[in-house]
Amino acid sequence: MIPSPILSIRDLRKLFPVGRPGIWSKQDRYVHALDGVSFDLEHGGVLALAGESGCGKSTLALTLMGLERPTSGQIYFEGKEVTHLQSAGLKALRRQIQMVFQDPYESLNPLMTVRQIVAEPLGVHGLERSRQEREGRVRKALEDAGLRPAEIFLERLPHELSGGQRQRVVIAAALVLEPRVLLADEPVSMLDVSIRAEILNLLIELRQSRGISVLFITHDLATAAYLAERVAVMYLGRIVEIGPIQQVLNDPQHPYTKALLSVIPIPNPRQRRERIILKGAPPNPIEIPPGCRFHPRCPVAFERCKLVDPQLTAVSAEHQAACLLVKEGRGNHKEGETTDPSTAR
Amino acid sequence: MSAAVPPLLMEVRHLSIDYIGPDKTRLKAVEDVSFTLHESEMLGLVGESGCGKTTLMLAVLRLLPVAGRIVSGQIFFQGRDLLALNENEINQVRWRDIAMIFQGAMNALNPVTSIGDQIAEAIQRHTPIADRKALHARVAQLLDLVGITGSRAGQYPFQFSGGMRQRAMIAMALACNPKILIADEPTTALDVMIQAQILELLQDLRRQLGQAIILVTHDLGVIAEVCDSVLVMYGGVTAEYAEVDTIYNSPVHPYTQDLIRAFPDLSNPHDKLASIPGFPPRLDQLPAGCRFAPRCRLAFERCQHEQPRLYELDNHGHQASCFLVEGGV
Numbered sequence: 001m002i003p004s005p006i007l008s009i010r011d012l013r014k015l016f017p018v019g020r021p022g023i024w025s026k027q028d029r030y031v032h033a034l035d036g037v038s039f040d041l042e043h044g045g046v047l048a049l050a051g052e053s054g055c056g057k058s059t060l061a062l063t064l065m066g067l068e069r070p071t072s073g074q075i076y077f078e079g080k081e082v083t084h085l086q087s088a089g090l091k092a093l094r095r096q097i098q099m100v101f102q103d104p105y106e107s108l109n110p111l112m113t114v115r116q117i118v119a120e121p122l123g124v125h126g127l128e129r130s131r132q133e134r135e136g137r138v139r140k141a142l143e144d145a146g147l148r149p150a151e152i153f154l155e156r157l158p159h160e161l162s163g164g165q166r167q168r169v170v171i172a173a174a175l176v177l178e179p180r181v182l183l184a185d186e187p188v189s190m191l192d193v194s195i196r197a198e199i200l201n202l203l204i205e206l207r208q209s210r211g212i213s214v215l216f217i218t219h220d221l222a223t224a225a226y227l228a229e230r231v232a233v234m235y236l237g238r239i240v241e242i243g244p245i246q247q248v249l250n251d252p253q254h255p256y257t258k259a260l261l262s263v264i265p266i267p268n269p270r271q272r273r274e275r276i277i278l279k280g281a282p283p284n285p286i287e288i289p290p291g292c293r294f295h296p297r298c299p300v301a302f303e304r305c306k307l308v309d310p311q312l313t314a315v316s317a318e319h320q321a322a323c324l325l326v327k328e329g330r331g332n333h334k335e336g337e338t339t340d341p342s343t344a345r
Numbered sequence: 346m347s348a349a350v351p352p353l354l355m356e357v358r359h360l361s362i363d364y365i366g367p368d369k370t371r372l373k374a375v376e377d378v379s380f381t382l383h384e385s386e387m388l389g390l391v392g393e394s395g396c397g398k399t400t401l402m403l404a405v406l407r408l409l410p411v412a413g414r415i416v417s418g419q420i421f422f423q424g425r426d427l428l429a430l431n432e433n434e435i436n437q438v439r440w441r442d443i444a445m446i447f448q449g450a451m452n453a454l455n456p457v458t459s460i461g462d463q464i465a466e467a468i469q470r471h472t473p474i475a476d477r478k479a480l481h482a483r484v485a486q487l488l489d490l491v492g493i494t495g496s497r498a499g500q501y502p503f504q505f506s507g508g509m510r511q512r513a514m515i516a517m518a519l520a521c522n523p524k525i526l527i528a529d530e531p532t533t534a535l536d537v538m539i540q541a542q543i544l545e546l547l548q549d550l551r552r553q554l555g556q557a558i559i560l561v562t563h564d565l566g567v568i569a570e571v572c573d574s575v576l577v578m579y580g581g582v583t584a585e586y587a588e589v590d591t592i593y594n595s596p597v598h599p600y601t602q603d604l605i606r607a608f609p610d611l612s613n614p615h616d617k618l619a620s621i622p623g624f625p626p627r628l629d630q631l632p633a634g635c636r637f638a639p640r641c642r643l644a645f646e647r648c649q650h651e652q653p654r655l656y657e658l659d660n661h662g663h664q665a666s667c668f669l670v671e672g673g674v
Contacts, residue, residue: 193393266612281538
């Protein structure tokens, strides 16, 4: 039996208006931050969302938190549509989906003690039934986040903590509501290398002990490989490849994934290899290139790529890529088996 | 290092730097660090925040903040002792011979001056070109060298992406064709693809112009990809210094070993990442013995109260400061 996903996203779009190109122009212009994104996050699963700055990964997180309204598309939480929830419903949803932000040096109030920081979400969500209960929950969250014993941390201020400990406080403040899903937006990129591993290992532990599902947003596929089972590679507001992480790493199909993988530094000089270095930066998301959005930077683009916008196509049962070469080049899937998750039910 | 060694450009010998606190307390920021740099060599300087990497580089340019003092040691550049030069003489060396791309400098470009004018300013400051046309041509040439079309010289920093601003900074550092380029965390805030572009650019520059580059970073992956030699610093001292292959494939210092195991490796995604418990020492609370001892999994009695000296391990310059290597590996 396949359990239904805890979080499903179908054809999600988010456009930000940026005004008109000229004052007489009638056409509004938009930043296409999310341009038809679909994926499932399984119960207890870890999905990594990888891509360069500006590919839409943070907009996606904000949209899932209800901090941005999607322009179109649906978000399902445990099978129920939650796209248009308002006030109370949205607040209830946010209890289930909590976010861990990137920078623990910026995201903790310097004047609040660790106890106050971790207890604050309980107050916001009206869960402070008794002092005792609050205290118990705060301690449990801190200990689950690896700050043991909790007593020695409760009265400390953020400046008395190391970077790794701060990030654990951020995680504890998310855990205190006992959420089902954690959205972790680059949770280790601001930390020193020697302490990154503890935070990554903590996320793995939380998943095993609490069955929390994690959406791990990163630009670092090496870290993603360590933590996640599945990976979705985003480019200009769209997923260009998605699948089990080992399949994607060992047999990447999309030229963008191949390039990204080739430039990730490997900490061994004996494994220096040919890097596929893409020129320039991703194009302006206001003017998405026609055809395949990657074709202007693609090292293997051909004539048809300028015309046809490729959809996600099955490479194998769970692995899909949006590239014309996948459709035409590989014969290991049957016609009609193209599973675009936006149409899958 | 290898068979035909290119000429020696710089040699730093037993350099120690203190910061003097407001109450005259002395903080040992760098202690007894030595390294050499040959023509077209890329040296990686790696360590966690606060380990003294940037202080060491500022000392090389004699740009330490007011509280910083070089308390002992020598810095030779092409045979001249930089510490013996007066202010005028060192000014001739800065930028012309040794240029530095400061950490985060790409975000410190003047927002109301065009990129071209800012590069021209760097040229005029050090090697003035009187003829305006020749100056413009030189600016265009420098931009071209870093992969920016000369026609964008008139644009302002806000019109450049992060990667392009970093390229512009590199162009500025190259203005006087320096022999040594120091790049302090040049790719830290950039995406992997832009990072790869900048690393490729630095590689090209040293191939084309024979520049020696010191790459300061906390990213061991980056160093493995591009450097020839590596200096690993911890708490102001050299933990280990060796050729790049030695550092990654036969490191002897427990810190180097742990640091490598803490780094996610795409070629071995299933290796469990090991973190190093604790955190780097603060300069005002340096441990009595080995600076790494409180976090070291192999520390023993002697490490707690005696600071290991830097041991030479072979004739190729492999050094490490750990009692475990005493008497050879």
